[in-house]
Amino acid sequence: MQDINPIDNFVYSYSDEIFDGQGGAKFSNGQILFARITPCLENRKIAQVKLGEGGTGFGSTEFFVFDEKEEVSDINYLLYLLKTDYVINHAIGSMVGASGRQRADWQYFKNIKIPLPPLHLQRQIAAVLGRYDSLLENYQVQIATLQALAHEVYREWFVRGRGLGVIVGVEKELPVGWRKGKLREVLDFYIGGGWGQDEPDDAHTVGGHVVRGTDIPNLKKGQVNLDVYRYHKASNMASRELRAGDIVFEVSGGSTDQGLGRNVLITDEALAKFGDKVMPASFCKLIRADQVKISPYYLQQLLDHLLETQEMAQFEVQSTGISNFQFEDFIDYQPVIIPAMEAMNRFDKLVGPMYKKIGILSTQMATLRATRDALLPRLLSGQLAVEALETAEI
Incomplete structure (x- = not known):
């Protein structure tokens, strides 16, 4: 499912x-x-x-x-x-x-x-709507390619050590300005998310969207979920409202084939699509990098790498049928490489436009979906003749 x-x-x-x-x-x-x-x-x-x-x-x-x-x-x-x-x-x-x-x-x-309708008309209707889906699939491929490229640049530069002409690795000697460290020392702020309630009252006065762990895969593609809108205490929203550069990190839930640690970098483009305040859900954490010490782009790719290699799996524990992530232990004990800021700035200049392009493509996809979905009931009901659209440009 x-x-x-x-x-x-x-x-x-x-x-x-x-x-x-x-x-x-x-x-x-x-x-x-x-x-x-x-x-x-x-x-x-x-x-x-x-x-x-x-x-x-x-x-x-x-x-x-x-x-x-x-x-x-x-x-x-x-x-x-x-x-x-x-x-x-x-x-x-x-x-x-x-x-x-x-x-x-x-x-x-x-x-x-x-x-x-008659079979030939069914096929005509499906063909018209299918043109939108073909274009959407093309955008999906572009987004997946950009995501894979950004992560490959991270691996090439900071795991294999080939892109920067340096040799890296936790057990190897590091270039000048690079160091081994722990995540805690490069985090400016982190806090658990919230859930609020369905309706406002005297205590829950601030409305806002909520990002759940299940929303993270789509949000990484620039696709926001506007369905989860709840009301929160002003103090809770003030301390948890997401900013560009923040990372939402899943710390509870998971499944037998989906470990914890899924994460997403919040971009200006994503915040613009939400169009209102937004916070992580209670099964997630907000992570804010100390940008004097570490790049948010680098930090997000590092977290993806630790998830992909299952290095962070050691910090998962089972409790009453649900997995929980030992976040405090993770940021205290997980060894990481902290490159020189000059290297991370070069990385940002290369992958930053990729994140922005993903946001642009996802906006175009949202427009295509809205157009397709608006056509759907009119075509099925016969209100709009399929012949009028068969030669139209998308």
């Missing part, structure tokens, strides 16, 4: 595992996964599988799996249809079961009446 991103129409993330025959939805390339359980359904976890030619897979038992019916329906048209408010709201209305574990009822769901 965690591999489905509600804002994407396709599944881009998956792992290779052996199916043991013990349950789980089975599917083939091109079929559609539809989350049937709360809150995943309300969060619109619906996506088409892209596994390559002949690809097969399996996943959560909480998926409905949809396919086209020969000479009746087109799978790409069905994808857009299933993501409409009309279908989703009917599915939510069909939910049965205990509170917090409710699921859409298949017997009700399969009898929902849907608009089904």
Whole structure:
């Protein structure tokens, strides 16, 4: 379920595992996964599988799996249809079961009446909307390339030591101006996040968005989640309001295949998209670098490297079924290299524009999604003739 991103129409993330025959939805390339359980359904976890030619897979038992019916329906048209408010709201209305574990009822769901134009028109509608998704995929690739490039520059310069013409490593002699240290000495400030409450009252007067651990992967791509807006005490917001250059670091939660330590650098572009105050959630921490001693870009890439190499995994502990990160021990005992500021400034000049470009691309993607989603109900209802758009430029 965690591999489905509600804002994407396709599944881009998956792992290779052996199916043991013990349950789980089975599917083939091109079929559609539809989350049937709360809150995943309300969060619109619906996506088409892209596994390559002949690809097969399996996943959560909480998926409905949809396919086209020969000479009746087109799978790409069905994808857009299933993501409409009309279908989703009917599915939510069909939910049965205990509170917090409710699921859409298949017997009700399969009898929902849907608009089904002739097959050729379904394909035309899907083709028009698919042009937007093709462009969105192209932007996704550009963003992923920029992220990978920024991290490769970090590894080349500060792990392998080739880009700067120096040899680096915790156990090796360092260049002049570089030193071995601990994270605590380069942090200006850090604090746990907050959660506030749904509605304002006399104590909770300041509204603001909240960044959760689950929001971090999208936020790294410049995509902000505006759905989590809560009310906080003024003092809590004052000490936790995110600024450009801050890092949100996940310290609680996790899963068997997702360790703690996911993090994201907050940029001016991201703050502009939030358009209001924003703080980390209570399962996260705000980390603020001492920019006289360390670059925020370098610090964020360092944290990603420690997560990627599982060096920070030693600071995770299990408690009552949930993982918690020993943050104080981490910043006291994790050895790190602190390069000379001149080296970090050179790094900033190279990777800073990459972060900015990611923000620009994500803004363009948001505009494309909004346009596509505005067209969707008009095309499906016949209010807008598909012929009027087939030759239009995006």
